[in-house]
Amino acid sequence: MTHPLIETDTSLEAVPVHAIGPEGLDDLLAELPGPAAHFAKAQGFKAKKGETVLLPDAQGGLAQVLFGLGDKMQRDPLLAGLLPGRLPAGLYRLNGAGRLDVLAWLMGAYRFTRYRSGKSGNDGTENGADDGARARLLAPEGVDVAGVAQIARALALGRDLINTPANDCGPAEIAQAVERLAQRHNASCQIIEGDALVAENLPMIHAVGRASPRAPRLIDLRWGRADAPRVTLVGKGVAFDTGGLNIKPDNAMSLMKKDMGGAAAAIAAAAMVMASGLDLRLRLLVPAVENAISGNAFRPGDVLPSRKGLSVEIGNTDAEGRLILADALALADEEAPELLIDFATLTGSARVALGPDLPPFMTDDEALAADLARIGMAEADPVWRLPLWQPYDDLLRSSVADLNHISGNSFAGAIIAGLFLRRFVEKAESYLHFDIYGWVPNAKPGRPKGGEAQAARLVHALLTERYPARAGGSGA
Incomplete structure (x- = not known):
């Protein structure tokens, strides 16, 4: 199964799109028919980053497109994601396109229009739109467009979940999304709800x-051969975070529909893994809650039991994500998976350190850290390592419980959160923690403003490298 915006019949006529940098512009203009070259020059085309010129034919139709790549040192590997929003309806051939260009095209074509009149559904294209009225890409030779389409669809699922406001995306709706995914891939899905959690x-x-x-x-959710290597993904699913009794100010609460971005990223990564048929035993755990305020809300100073058996003093009810992750990680760890990964929109400290585009990750596995740095750059899904600095672990001490879940000061908040979570993992061979933002505040090529399942593509690429699909096999 491919994608409605990808055409696989290569015998069809398509408008060529020339992606070019300033260093190759003169050679390209020399190859163009005289009128086309003159038109490009008249438009002032300099092949700057994202610059686009439509060149007419003799009859006034669209003959070809020039698309600027910009300077080599500043090139964005997802720059082709600008094209779906700039080109008129039709079929295009992006000269020299590779796998990332196709993915960028589909990522850039994503629109969230659930709440606009007459729109419904989303598979990575504009909801409810006529696909024939949009710019489509002719499949480049040598690119696994079906595999790329699977990634784009999973990413669209994650984006949809984050973009949907909390009144329509609570714990139940997150569970329904996972159940639908399980049905699609013949996976099992169990849900523990309400007081049954106790x-x-x-x-x-x-x-x-x-x-x-x-x-x-x-x-x-569980999927894959029972005797395959065990990989478990855990996603923080706080459907909305008021901050609890330590209530957030209004400017910090307005975007809290995205506080389930970790769950969305984990769900998207799981969807990619299952669609790819990787040879692993996948488990997906999503603790889904709403951090609300009422008479039975948990309080600062409370001491909570945990699945691990550790007692946890509550320093601030607005640091709730690590609490629900801790129980889920302890449950996952009991099976001693080969790789245990969590995704969470966890700390503002991570954004202060690295900004919204570069999520930090933490692990004690040096080989895994090196793989993540390498693959993240290759997949244009970059991350940056922060240390699990052991001396800071002492900051989690409590005078009344086994540990506090915050340090009580504003230093190294992201690392402190990672150290707290690591307390609940001991049997897994490797443990990896992502502190993602889950949101694109300003649109970028291939990344529209809104929800983003950060690190999901990276994790899928990592797992594909480590646990490739068996020939003729099925993960179901």
Whole structure:
């Protein structure tokens, strides 16, 4: 299955798009028919980054397109994501296009229009739009367009979940999205809901979510050969975060529909893994809650039991994400997976350090860290390593419990959160923590403003490299 914006019939006529940098512009203009070259020069085309010129034919139709790549040192590997929004409807051939260019095209074509009149559904194209009325790309030779389309669809799912406001995307709706995904890929899915979380020894997930009328839950998807290497993904699913009794100010609460961005990234990565049929035993765990305020909300100073058996003193109810992740990580760790990965929109400190575009990751596995740095750059899904600096672990001390979940000061907040989570992992062979932002505040090529399942493509590429699909095999 490919994609409605990708045409695989290469016998069809397509308008050529010449992607060119300033260093090759003179040679290209020399090859163009005289009128076309004169027209490009008259338009002032200099092959600057993202610069686009439509060249007419003798009858006034569209003959070809010039697309500027900009200087070599500043090139964006997802720059082709600008084209779907700039080209009129039709079929195009992007000269020299590779896998990332095709992916960028589909990423850039994404639109979230669920709440616009007459629109419904989203598979990575504009919701409800006539695909024939949009710019489509002719499949480049040698590119696995079906595989790229699977990634684009999974990424669109993650973006949709983040972009959907909390009134329509609570814990139940997150669970429904995972259930639909399980049905699509013949996976199992179990859900522990409400007070059953206490009975099943997931007390911190229950404590964080109990103040909301929308019951908290733990979503547990399993897929793949039972005897394959075990890989577990955990995603923070806080559907909306008021901050609890440590209530957020209005300017910090307005975007809190995205506080389930970690869950969205984990779900997107799981969708990519299953669609690719990777040879692994996948488990996806999503603790889904709403951090609300009511008479039974958990309080600063409370001491909560945890699945791990550690007692946790609450320093601030607005640091709820690490609490629900801790129970889910402890559950995942009991199976001693080969690789345990969590995604979370966890700390403002991570954004202060690295900004919204570059999520930090933390791991004690040096080989894994090197792979992530390498693959992240190759996939245009970059991350940056922060240390799990052991001396800071002492800052989690509590005078009344086994540990506090915050340090009590503003230093090294992202690292402190990572150290807290690591306390709940001991059996997994490798543990990896992502502190993502989950949002694009200003549109970039291939990345429209709005929700973004950061690090999902990176993790899929990592797992593809480590656990490639078996020939003729199925993960289901």
